[in-house]
Every structure is written in structure tokens, then in C-alpha cells.
Amino acid sequence: MSPANYVYLAALLFTIGAAGVLLRRNAIVVFMCVELMLNAANLTLIAFSRMHGNLDGQIMAFFVMVVAAAEVVVGLAIIVMLYRSRHSASVDDANLMKL
């Protein structure tokens, strides 16, 4: 199978993730959609790495995984903190500041 198909799949996943961030209301689900976008980028990197026959893309995918893990640590801490003080993780409820 041509590696290009993986790139199409990754683009699709990325779009699903981006749409999820914009449409979903629960902060945790929004965050999961961001992770989906990161993983779509990983898939793209690996597909292109295979196409070009060099390892740069695969090395980058490792770095992205580490960064995504660090982001989970920080993100979950912040979202859990929000949930504990408001008993809601909805991004619509976080509306104390407005124009």
C-alpha cells in the first residue's frame, strides 16, 4: 500500500480532532481531541519518514510522544483543578471573564 494513504488518514484524523476541539464542551474531551491531532501529526511524520527513506520523522515522533505526555500532566492538573473548584469541566461554564 502506498504510504500516501497514511497521510490521507492522518489528515482525516487531524480534521476530526480539530472539529472535536471546536465542537465538544467537556474540557477533558477537548483535550483528548488535541491529543488526537498530535497523534495524527505523528502518523504523518512516520508516513513521510517511510516515503523519504530517512529517520528524521520517526525520531520526531518519539519527541512528540514525550511532549504529549508532559502536556497531559500539565493539562490534567489544570482541568482537575477547575473541576474541583466548580464541579464542572464544561468549557461553557468557565465564563467569568467576558468582553
Added chain:
Amino acid sequence: MSALVAAGGVPGLWTLADGQKLQAPDIEYGKLSPTLIVLGAAAVGVVLEAFLPRRSRHVAQVFLALLGLAAAFAAVVGLAASGAGSTKAQIAGMGALAVDGPALFLQGTILLVGIVGVITFAERRLEPRAHGAPVDSFAAQPASVPGGEGEQMAVKAGWTTSEVFPLLLFAVGGMLLFPAANDLLLLFIALEVFSLPLYLLCALARRRRLLSQEAAVKYFLLGAFSSAFLLFGTALLYGYAGTVSYSGIARVVSGADATTDPVLAQTTGNDALLLIGGALVVMGLLFKVGAVPFHMWTPDVYQGAPTPVTGFMAAATKVAAFGALLRLLYVVLPGLRWDWRPVMWGVAILTMLAGAVVAITQTDIKRLLAYSSIAHAGFLLVGTIATSKDGISSVLFYLGAYSFVTLGAFSVVTLVRDAGGEATHLSKWAGLGRRSPLLAGVFAVFLLAFAGIPLTSGFAGKFAVFKAAAEGGAGALVVVGVIASAIAAFFYLRVIVLMFFSEPRADGPSVAVPSVLTSSAIAVGVVVTIVLGVAPQYFLELAGHAGVFVR
């Protein structure tokens, strides 16, 4: 890595041919020393946090942070003095980092901003003493529920969040890498390294914790969203060029090397990869500089975050992100100039006008300064569009001038207080000039510098940026910029009029007497603002010498 690939074929990717040796990377530790010192100090700070008793942590952390930042600044000055910024500019760290004029200039600026930031973080005299212990602007125990039992116990025990200093150092470390990044992987890593600590710092306010937490969530979700775009853009550019190094991509974009590689010929034949990839990466950076239409997070985060954090973030993030944006546009995508210039024109016009116009309607001083920072991002974009050496150096100068005005202005905001903490509503600032003329006068200096009135650093910076843009063929953009400046001047002057020419309110705020820390932070801001305004020549020349990117 190239040695591995040279073995050829897919199995050759992960095996070494006979007699081939894996070469150890050659790292120029001297050239990387500023970043290494800062990140090393941050790691030591984490260890201190684990092993020192609570009461001695604050002093130790402040001392360590100042020492680390000062040592790193000395290293930057040493590198610049040895010619690393001009004649001996080079790519270091196996092609990952550029050590050149713009990188060193911006690193120096970020380190000075970091030092002033540490000073404002360390202020402990503004908040009333809690159970006899002096406290700073950060929550006693950020994990506890606001107003809950855990928080009361933490306050009673006199706990403080001294973790803010290592977090600040990690953020500064990432920011030092960001404008120096010379490949897209390091760009992404540096972005995350400085963003993650900032998300946390936003959540740590002692007062108005719900606002602070909300700001952190908004900043985090939008920041992670934008960095995912940046990463996907990186992946597409990698697909286009087969490499992530800036110079490698630039060569492929300009078509300098006639390629015999059939795969590369196929991917470079697909302009969609290049255009979409470039656009996504630029989008990620425009989010960080707070340019319209990616500015939505700015007012909320600036308002909700603890004010010392806001000042540090507003100044340092902008410096780092504009450095990275300049390098990306000038080193990676100069071959695409005719594609990105019209887009950046639109973004710059929107940013300047939206920032200036929406700021007029603001009633909160921190939100007002946030919209003002959006307008300033627009002015900086005007200089970026010049695509000339003058454009680079004028943006460098503007960043240096702007960051100290911002730090000073937010430090002043920390001083105007009432029973609920900082009195940020503009109506409470009425008549401040009659009650405390010195503080109001200092704030007026900062506002005049924001507005770009002559004899302040703001004027010198704006003049340099507009001049470079006009010479670079963006005359119409300069006209829009001047109009936006005039609109912006209106609301800055309105605050000055409010402070000096209206009656003080009976229930108005009082001005806290700061310790020597915040006083010196404000004094640095005033001195830099006036020196850069009255005698900008030396610093303009310094920025002029620093205005060449190494490729």
C-alpha cells in the same frame, strides 16, 4: 543520522554497514551555555524545592533564579563580545540551534526580562500578612479548592508556592531556545518547554483564584490546540522537503539543488504540502504573539493570571515568539515571500486595528493592556513584513523597548489595591494622580511610551519599524499603522486624563508601598523607557549589528 541513511535501502535504516561507526554528536557547549545555565538552574531549583525546609525556600529560590539568569546573561554578553553575533555566527548543536545576532540579542532581552520577572515574583510586601507571615501574589496551595478548608489550613501554615521560580526558569529556558531554533523539531519542543510552565503559572493567583484557574484552562486548551497546528504544519513541511532543518527546507523551497531523488521530486511537485504546512506553522507562531485572528486568549489570560506573571508573560513570550517568527519567515520561507507577504499584510492590518479599536471599550486595566499588546503585535508585524535587514533590526529594537514598558506597567498595576486585592477596574483609578502623583506619573510615562509619544522608547521603536516598512515597500501598511497608533493614543490618554483630571473616589483604592523589589522593577522600566527614548542611537546600532540571520 546521515551516516545511517547512507547505508541505503530500508534495512539500512536501522543497521550499520560493516566497518561503519556511529559517530558521537559534536556539541558546542560554550555556544549553548546561556540555555544550559538557565535549564540547569531550573533543575537545581526543583531539587531545592524537594529538600529545603519551607521557610528557607523562598530566599534560596529567588537567589538561585537571579544567579542563574545573571550568569546566563553574562554568557550571552561574552558570546556577543567574542563575535558570535556577527562575524562568527554559526549553527551549533548538530544543526539544531543558530547562534547569531538576532538569537543573542533576543536571548539577552529575554534574560533581562526574566530577571525583572523574578524580582516582581519575589515581592512579599503588597499582600497583607497572613497569620504573621509575609505572602506573595501566589496561592498558598494551588491544588486546594478556592475558599475551602485545605486553602485555609495552607494559609494558616504560611505555605507559599515557591515553585514559581523553577517554573519561570524553565519557561525562560524554552524561550531562549525558541528564537534560536534552527530546525522545526526544536521549534516545537521549545514552544512546549516554555508554554507548559506558563500554563501553570497562570493558575497560581492568591486572590481571585477562580478567574486565575479559568485563565489557565483557556490558555492551556487554546495553546495546546495551536501547538497541534504547528506540529501538523511541521509534519507537512517535513513531507515536502524530506528534512526539518531550516536551511534544508529553504534550499528545497528555492529549488537550489536539482534533485535526483524520485520521492523528493514527487513531494516537491505538490505545492499543497508546502503552502498548507507553512501556513499552519506560521499560524502556531501568530497564536503565541497574539495576532488577530488568533488573539482570543490574550485578554482573558492577561486578566486572570497573577499580575506579575502577566507582566513576565506579556513581555517575554512576545520577544521569543517574534524571534521565531522572524527566523521562520526570513530563513525558511524567503522563497515563498510573494505568498506570505499578502497574508501577513492582512493579519497586520487586522491586528493593529482590532487591538486599538477594541481596547477603547475596555473597563479593566489588565484587559486594556492586553488589547494594547495585541495592537503592538500588529506594529511588530509591520516591521516583520519589511523583509529587509532594517526590518529585522527594527523589530529587535522594538521588542527590547516594548518588553520593559510592559513589565513596568504591569508592576504598577500590582500596587493599586483595595480590600479585594488589586483594583483593576478603570473607574477605581480615577483621581489616582491626586492621591499618589509619583505612581500615576510613572504609569503615565509607560502609557505615553505605549502610545509612541516622542522622548519615550515607544516612539523610537515605532519610528524604526515604520521606517523599515516604508522602505521595504509597505507604505500603505505604515499609513494604517499610523492611524491605529492615533486610535490607540486616544485610550492611553484617556487613562492619563482619568488619573489626573477627575475627582478621586471616596472608596477608591490605596497605593501599596512596595519593597525595594517592585520599586526597582518599576525603576528599571522607567529608566529603560526614557533612555531608549532620549538616546536610542547606541541601542539602534546594537540591533542593527544583530540584524543578520545565519543560514
